[in-house]
Amino acid sequence: MKRRDFVRASAVAASSPFLGVDVVAETLSRTRVSPSDQVNLGVIGAGSRGKHMMRVFLRVPGVRVTALCDVYEPRFRESRQISGENTPTFVDYRRMLDASDDLDAVIVATPLSFHGEHMVASLERGLNVYGEKAMGFTVKDCDAIVAAAQASPGRFQTGLQYRYAPWYRQAIDRIRAGEIGRVTHVYGYWHRNYNWRRPVPEPSLERLINWRLYREYSGGLLAELGSHQIDVANWIFGEMPESVVGAGAVTFYPDGRETFDNVQAIFTYPSGGTHVFSSVIGNHKVGYQVNIYGTGGTIELTLEDGAFYYEPARANSAVPLELIEAGAHTSATLATRGDMPYRGPGLPIDVPEGEMGSPDLFAAAAFVESIRTDTRPFADEEVGRASAVAVALGNQATRGRERVDFPHGLEDTEGPS
Amino acid sequence: MAQPRWEPVTFPLPIPSLRAVALLVPVLQGGPQTRLVSPPPDSVYQQVRPAMGTIAEITLFARNKHRAAELMEAAFGEIERVEASLSSYRAGSELNRLNQHAAHSPVTTDPEMFGLIERALDFSEMTQGAFDVTVGPLLKAWGFFGGAGHTPLAEELRAAREASGWKGVTLSPGDRSVQFLKPGLELDFGGMGKGWALDRAAAVLKDLGVDAALLGLGKSSYYAIGRPPEKPGWLVVIPDPNDPEEPLSCVYLEDGALSTSGSAERSFELDGQRYSHIIDPRTGQPSIGVIQVTVTAKTTTESDVYSTAIFVLGPDEAKNSLNDADGVSALLVMEEDRASPTVITLEWPERDAHPILIGGFGGCPGPSGI
Numbered sequence: 001m002k003r004r005d006f007v008r009a010s011a012v013a014a015s016s017p018f019l020g021v022d023v024v025a026e027t028l029s030r031t032r033v034s035p036s037d038q039v040n041l042g043v044i045g046a047g048s049r050g051k052h053m054m055r056v057f058l059r060v061p062g063v064r065v066t067a068l069c070d071v072y073e074p075r076f077r078e079s080r081q082i083s084g085e086n087t088p089t090f091v092d093y094r095r096m097l098d099a100s101d102d103l104d105a106v107i108v109a110t111p112l113s114f115h116g117e118h119m120v121a122s123l124e125r126g127l128n129v130y131g132e133k134a135m136g137f138t139v140k141d142c143d144a145i146v147a148a149a150q151a152s153p154g155r156f157q158t159g160l161q162y163r164y165a166p167w168y169r170q171a172i173d174r175i176r177a178g179e180i181g182r183v184t185h186v187y188g189y190w191h192r193n194y195n196w197r198r199p200v201p202e203p204s205l206e207r208l209i210n211w212r213l214y215r216e217y218s219g220g221l222l223a224e225l226g227s228h229q230i231d232v233a234n235w236i237f238g239e240m241p242e243s244v245v246g247a248g249a250v251t252f253y254p255d256g257r258e259t260f261d262n263v264q265a266i267f268t269y270p271s272g273g274t275h276v277f278s279s280v281i282g283n284h285k286v287g288y289q290v291n292i293y294g295t296g297g298t299i300e301l302t303l304e305d306g307a308f309y310y311e312p313a314r315a316n317s318a319v320p321l322e323l324i325e326a327g328a329h330t331s332a333t334l335a336t337r338g339d340m341p342y343r344g345p346g347l348p349i350d351v352p353e354g355e356m357g358s359p360d361l362f363a364a365a366a367f368v369e370s371i372r373t374d375t376r377p378f379a380d381e382e383v384g385r386a387s388a389v390a391v392a393l394g395n396q397a398t399r400g401r402e403r404v405d406f407p408h409g410l411e412d413t414e415g416p417s
Numbered sequence: 418m419a420q421p422r423w424e425p426v427t428f429p430l431p432i433p434s435l436r437a438v439a440l441l442v443p444v445l446q447g448g449p450q451t452r453l454v455s456p457p458p459d460s461v462y463q464q465v466r467p468a469m470g471t472i473a474e475i476t477l478f479a480r481n482k483h484r485a486a487e488l489m490e491a492a493f494g495e496i497e498r499v500e501a502s503l504s505s506y507r508a509g510s511e512l513n514r515l516n517q518h519a520a521h522s523p524v525t526t527d528p529e530m531f532g533l534i535e536r537a538l539d540f541s542e543m544t545q546g547a548f549d550v551t552v553g554p555l556l557k558a559w560g561f562f563g564g565a566g567h568t569p570l571a572e573e574l575r576a577a578r579e580a581s582g583w584k585g586v587t588l589s590p591g592d593r594s595v596q597f598l599k600p601g602l603e604l605d606f607g608g609m610g611k612g613w614a615l616d617r618a619a620a621v622l623k624d625l626g627v628d629a630a631l632l633g634l635g636k637s638s639y640y641a642i643g644r645p646p647e648k649p650g651w652l653v654v655i656p657d658p659n660d661p662e663e664p665l666s667c668v669y670l671e672d673g674a675l676s677t678s679g680s681a682e683r684s685f686e687l688d689g690q691r692y693s694h695i696i697d698p699r700t701g702q703p704s705i706g707v708i709q710v711t712v713t714a715k716t717t718t719e720s721d722v723y724s725t726a727i728f729v730l731g732p733d734e735a736k737n738s739l740n741d742a743d744g745v746s747a748l749l750v751m752e753e754d755r756a757s758p759t760v761i762t763l764e765w766p767e768r769d770a771h772p773i774l775i776g777g778f779g780g781c782p783g784p785s786g787i
Contacts, residue, residue, distance in 0.1 A: 028514075031523050031594070052498075059511065061525040061592060078624075082528055199487040199625045255483070304509060351508075354517055358509040 024365040033062030042067035042103045044093045044118050045110035046079040054082045056360045060368045069096040111211040116141030123148040128371045132159040134227040134391045135384030142385040149381040157367045157377035158384025160231045164362035166351045167306040171299050181296025186275040188229025193284040195253050213257035220259030221279035223391045231387040233275035240386045241267035243405045246398030252282040265394040307346030464489045469500050471635030478629040492618040499614040503606045516603040523594035531593040541583040544726035549698035553605035554580040561694045566685040578701045612721030615640040640717045641670035658709040676720035677711045678728045697729045704729045709750040732761045
């Protein structure tokens, strides 16, 4: 399609500031896609994430991958297995952008330090951009991407796909309704147990393949993993942090890597909220979790589900009147004993049948629908910037072992809720 | 400063286990003289992880533990990627999305999933329905889907037969859409997904330069890349289903796959009849007559599919319908007499070929005898 030649005002788009799960379901179930709604994607950076997102986007009816770009040519064979044998390939993204008149959008999945260059160039050509997280490497990068997105007829969506996960959305809605009281703390974890290295065919390719381990290109664990939890905390508190302190080290794998394999950062929010993030790659017991602590309860979110845990009723468990009107809902007892940790089950977040699905797929479908209807994505450039700036300043804090205050002038970035 | 402690996630294998279904022996290549000019020989590493509802094992040769850990991560990562798409247990899997929606309207899917369904339907055609990717409702009716098995009520069985059948799946290559022609139909990759995951993981390892590895899932599916140094292949021991401690046959696998269907543990008895957990999709009844099938093929996807299909078809029908199957050979153990099982082979290679049968049935080499 050549989208902006058309005026679109679908009823759904007009009534909703962002595209919800219901619209995504419609996008995914389309059986006929007119040529004008066909979306042609280019991929800049066809590594593991780029290939994954190609597969995901190809599950959306009416999407084709029509151009591939990577500086590492062996990627082309693997990517063409996904996109088709004849997909044009480019080593230089500028040549891809010059040569591909038919592109509607690009996926940018390059090493973090190149995001700014690739995303800004694509937006300047009027293309829609699905930009992998973290959005930018530096605060300056992030500002440049935001400026380019706002000047471009193209739309920008950041690759923070949990914004589209049904169980995350439900958790946020129920937090807003006061179900776990006043939320004061988010504890985000992403712990793994392996060296975070990719095999390298020959030593000269080390920095290219293992770019995540080198500060010239990478924000390390805080960027590659923590950007999701940081975004969820931003979403919950409805604002950006105002300061961060941190610690980190190369603890497990002193193999020449420069990014820490053990990182903790504490973000403080203007309204008093705190986000404690930890990423360690020497023990994986806690895996990925976002624990959201409120005066009336706790929510635990994972990559695939979520659960609520309620505090025993106390004077500080202020809840809105609506909950009383909704009545009591009986369940297994969720009481704790003294200061022993609660080890029983929670109440799972129940996603209605048919609405469950992969966050990546929902994010991809929503992006395609944003292009077709010329609608602002929910995870837009402001959402991307808020997370990426916190990553950049978090890294400054952990590496310098100092407290870093966020510069004034960074606007609040709560997405529509 | 304290010396940082390495926490290896991959362990060199000191001594292989004789009684493991797959076993191997580390062999150092090159004598003292060659060692002066050659890099040190690769060591063998093994890692086991839970995957696809069972255990995945990878054994490979690598120059050191760090390289081994990276290779393991890449291979297990690929298995995990395939599982995330094909699993019926994961709410967000692509398979579950198709199963939820494809009976209502066509669902566009990614090229890999589309290609797998295409192949599954081809296999159904080639095996005259003995392999059927829509067998799920029948497995559920018989309580084989994570359960011990029970006889379904007539009504349950009728409904399950109604809901299954590979001809109820239509594919449109133009938009890569999948549609089910009847409600209740669902795809289940239980008979093929492990094979595909191993084939993909093996492709990843080969791309990374690995030239000797054995990959296995659930002890029932194996793929061998190359062979251990100075060995004729990766030794896989096929147990006697009536006495799993005793080997029935041994195979050296090299750049090939092996799958086994059926075993003494996965069956139930009713009125003196032993029922396997393998359903004949054509009748809706558990398959009887065969108690174990081992198949070797070029890919694990094929060996998985054909081990199930041959189990269902039995030796006579299998012979006829597998004429088109390239490079597939099979070893069947029949129910007839438990004391001395009847073993039937189809295209099972002769001695000295790959794979080879050693010493007839019953004699397999031990670690010192290879």
